[in-house]
Amino acid sequence: MKMASHRENNIANYQIISILGHCFNQLAVVQLAKFIPTGAMVAIKKFDMDKIKEAYLVESEIILTRQLNHPNIIKYIVAFVSGPQVCVVSPLMAYGSCRDLLSRHFNEGLCEPAIILIIRDVLDALDYIHKKGYIHRAIRGSHILISDNGKACLAGLRYACPIVLNGKWQRSIHSFPSTTERNLNWLSPELLEQNLKGYNEKSDIYSIGIVVCELSNGIEPFAGMSKTLMLTEKVRGYAPSILDSTTIPRDENIESGGDCEISTNILNRRFSDDLHEITNLCLHREAYDRPTAGQLLTHPIFKNNKRLLPLPELLKPALPLSDRVGYDTV
């Protein structure tokens, strides 16, 4: 990465346009801004360091993100200190996160081609991260951002941990990520078990499985469930699935008398066998049985991408942010 020039380090050169969202447990704000010298739209993440107790997490996220260089991993243009805040500038991800897309436009999930395109990009990034010797540990919809040309980028690297310790590639990792409360539903059973067996990079693959469910169903499995029940469900080997006509037993649903109201849309749709297979592969209880990111990328489901529509088409009616801003300001 080129050294940031003086003007990029100066908060005065950014014209704040609006708030995009919050992160880091509401202690950081993400703003849409225009970099005045060039007119480029960027996203500025501002961490309020007076309120953040785990300052090392902010630090490690910046250090790690700037060490990585991959088209599907979020880039930091520059990071600087401004008063009590640490500011991180990155290119604008015009569609926001997958979580945003699901809550705003796709309450019942994305269409299969969109899921395939997004997951392929994330797997590319994950393969790269694992080969660099890190476990992401926070793969989830809100950490996957979509750019205006439909490229998925992985973010949220503050939870990542190195696989290499004392110059040695560790067979298993035992650390439990701190402030990981909001990621718990996506984490693998072996990571949550916190025993001497530990976990490895396959833990991220489990999270990919949960993300596939999240993108397909509109909400992640175990949402709204008590954390302890989620834990026992995972440890006992319950594997969530993507919901369609094959996975929801029709009669039972009617019998239970609206116990869980599932729309006819979901009841009648049909995901491909390949997508079901990918989900099941990722959600194996035993890490050993899950494929690596590299192996998953060779799955036939990712082979025929050329024939798919580009992601921005598939995401309609959602519009990229820059276009929306255009409407608002005209």
Added chain:
Amino acid sequence: MDSNMCQTSKSFDSETAEADASYEEENEHEIATAEFGEEEELKPVDSRPNPQLWITRNSSHADFDDDLENINISNFFHRVDSDQIIYQSKKRRLKLVGKYVMGDLLGEGSYGKVKEMLDSETLCRRAVKILKQRKLRRIPNGEQNVQREIKLLRKLDHKNVIKLFDELHNYEKQKMYLIMEFCVGSLQTMLDSTPDKKFPLWQAHDYFLQLIEGLEYLHSMRIIHKDIKPGNLLLSLENQLKISDLGVAETIDLFAKDDTCFIGQGSPAFQPPEIANGLEFFPGFKVDIWSSGVTLYNITTGRYPFEGDNIYRLFESIGKGVFTIPPEIQEPLRDLLLGMLEKDPYARFSLQRIKRHTWCTRQPSPEGLPKVPVPPLRGDMWHSLTVLPYLIEHYYDEPLEDASEDDGSQHEYITERQLNEMDERRKQRDRTFVVAENSNGNAQSSSSSSKKSSRWKKTISCMSFKTIPGCKQS
């Protein structure tokens, strides 16, 4: 050597013997009942028509020991065969303290039990030190020491010093809960599990460097630990060493001109000559250097530099400061041990000197002896979450695996022999499981887990989160 010599002197009084005995008793009992949960939940019941007086492992000796001297014990106690002692098994009950789910016993500290806990919000594993006010008052300076430890721990934050996360009080039961970092065992429990009672050099080196790092932090906070020994050095899941038990630690006043101390507390075998000789005052930080030296000697040789049949002989030997290092210990470790176990505290190595020492800067090759692992906890080599069976019982309300395999019949009453048999069987199964897992386990274990979950596959789906039929929310 007498095990008392390795215990902190705060418990050195007439109560020690009794406390030790009851510790043994409770501990044994705890292991036997581990499958069924808390010891309060297994109560001896009187199921026979003509009850005779019998004593169980659980009965309170306190009722009797006042008059023991005046009574012929054989008249007083009736002998009872072990399978006539009957326990009633209750179901595992989920117990919550604040937001924490209670698990099984991890160990016994000087002041009370240490149990495992699970934070139900973050799902992070924790350990809890349970302090009973009633018990504390019986120990000299008990309450005062605990308050001091809490005050200290609250302000400490270092990867090699045990962390205190939370404090809870139950005024009704007069109990205090200190929520701490979860650890899998102490260096002492690891040493005890090996035949030679020592670590391979490279492993000892790893722990020693972490000890020095933690000690450097404590000293920088003007804290003298005063009770450094393998039993107080715990290991986290990540194999990180955590200095624990600051019960007798002393903080040097911010405006004191040096680290002079006047009181020596701690475990006799690890005390320096200046304390053994009863000096009026001595430099405090060097006390920790000495006990770290004894610790290093102990974990590398399996022996103690100074021994004695009783505390007077031991202190006599320490006071002279003469000791030998086994010939298998080579330079530069010899030199380091001699420097740390220097009789004159002013000539004794400082932390800086130790850190720069050749033995510390050069890592011994990880060859030779294999690594000493953390010994299994009640037969579980992986130290799995002990909270899990309670949660499963709570959410699924189905008989435990153990019970279902138990001849299919639900025992309401369990004799001690049956209890032991079940324990034995469980151990055997654990052993076979480990073997199976090592050979071709993955397929096997995943199939068994899918079988177990089949009952729930239908009810809990991704969308049925609004209500979960049959499940009690915690």
